[in-house]
Each structure stands twice: as structure tokens, then as C-alpha cells.
Amino acid sequence: MEVNQFSKWLDVAQQFQAEQFWNQFFDSKNAQQFSNSHSFTAINEYVPKCDLYEKDTKLIVEAEVPGLGKENLQISIHQQILTITGEFKSLTPNCQYYLKERVNRRFKKEITLPFPVNIHKVRTEINKGILVISMPINREEVEDIPIKVD
Structure with missing residues (x-):
């Protein structure tokens, strides 16, 4: 892996480790936007249709x-x-x-x-x-x- 690619990967990995990212992710508005745009169903799978x-x-x-x-x-x-x-x-x-x-x-x-x-x-x-x-x-x-x- 090239150093440049590794550096980009490391930046993304650090973003996911940041507390601010997870606080924003679990904010209900952002979680709903994420679920709509990423086919993420874990939030809604526990509620009956x-x-x-x-x-x-x-x-x-x-x-x-x-x-x-x-x-x-x-x-x-x-x-x-x-x-x-x-x-x-x-x-x-x-x-x-x-x-x-x-x-x-x-x-x-x-x-x-x-x-x-x-x-x-x-x-x-x-x-x-x-x-x-x-x-x-x-x-x-x-x-x-x-x-x-x-």
C-alpha cells in the first residue's frame, strides 16, 4: 500500500474514533438521515411495521x-x-x-x-x-x- 493511500485510510479511521462523530451519528436526526441514505435498518428493525x-x-x-x-x-x-x-x-x-x-x-x-x-x-x-x-x-x-x- 502506498504511503499516500495509507495516510488517507488513517484519516478516515481516526474520524470514526472521534467522540464527536459518534455523538453526531447517534443524534436522532442524523441517524434517520443515515438510515435513509445507507439502507441501515438496525434502528427500525425492532419496531413493528x-x-x-x-x-x-x-x-x-x-x-x-x-x-x-x-x-x-x-x-x-x-x-x-x-x-x-x-x-x-x-x-x-x-x-x-x-x-x-x-x-x-x-x-x-x-x-x-x-x-x-x-x-x-x-x-x-x-x-x-x-x-x-x-x-x-x-x-x-x-x-x-x-x-x-x-
């Missing part, structure tokens, strides 16, 4: 939660924020692993709902690894605000 749509005057959320039962999930709604928290537990006690790719991990997913919902009529079910949350839209709390024109 979700769909939110409206059907028959209800908001429906479908979340991928393979292998999770209701004992490993918690769902709450506060001020039009739906929060799904849970824990993937993959460790089987009293056994010897020869391959261990699935990790135990906790997650928290927050979804801003476009409308207020009737919390007392929310229904949930898990079917084939998909958590379905059905929330009737509370039209009584949706208010149109008049616009005054001068």
Missing part, C-alpha cells in the same frame, strides 16, 4: 407482531396518539443454542391518529401474526372551525 386506514367509519391499524401473544403487548390511546408497546422474547430456558439469530427486544410504536376515536369501543385481535386494532371514529369530537374573512 404498521398500516393505518379508514373503513366503515372506523380507523384500523394492522401491525406485524409475529410470535407475540396478548401477554407481551400493551395498547393505549392518549390525545389521539396510539401507542403499542411489547417485547419479543425468543430465549428458551434450559437449552443449548447452536444458532441464535432472534434477540429478545422491547419496542414502542406511536401512531398519531387523524381523528378522535371512541376509546370505550376499541376492539383488538391477533390473527396470523397481525395485530388488528379497530377504533370507531368519534365524529362528535371533530369540530369544523369557521374562517373569518375580512
Whole structure:
């Protein structure tokens, strides 16, 4: 390796060792930009992928939660924020692993709902690894605000 190439490599290596680089990297804004531009999925791989749509005057959320039962999930709604928290537990006690790719991990997913919902009529079910949350839209709390024109 030429001295010039080695010098460039050494400069790059020192950049990755600098505390300032790692502080910037783990800043949430920069981490998101890095993940978008470098196909870096480690940040998002622990959060279930979700769909939110409206059907028959209800908001429906479908979340991928393979292998999770209701004992490993918690769902709450506060001020039009739906929060799904849970824990993937993959460790089987009293056994010897020869391959261990699935990790135990906790997650928290927050979804801003476009409308207020009737919390007392929310229904949930898990079917084939998909958590379905059905929330009737509370039209009584949706208010149109008049616009005054001068």
C-alpha cells in the first residue's frame, strides 16, 4: 500500500474514533438521515411495521407482531396518539443454542391518529401474526372551525 493511500485510510479511521462523530451519528436526526441514505435498518428493525386506514367509519391499524401473544403487548390511546408497546422474547430456558439469530427486544410504536376515536369501543385481535386494532371514529369530537374573512 502506498504511503499516500495509507495516510488517507488513517484519516478516515481516526474520524470514526472521534467522540464527536459518534455523538453526531447517534443524534436522532442524523441517524434517520443515515438510515435513509445507507439502507441501515438496525434502528427500525425492532419496531413493528404498521398500516393505518379508514373503513366503515372506523380507523384500523394492522401491525406485524409475529410470535407475540396478548401477554407481551400493551395498547393505549392518549390525545389521539396510539401507542403499542411489547417485547419479543425468543430465549428458551434450559437449552443449548447452536444458532441464535432472534434477540429478545422491547419496542414502542406511536401512531398519531387523524381523528378522535371512541376509546370505550376499541376492539383488538391477533390473527396470523397481525395485530388488528379497530377504533370507531368519534365524529362528535371533530369540530369544523369557521374562517373569518375580512
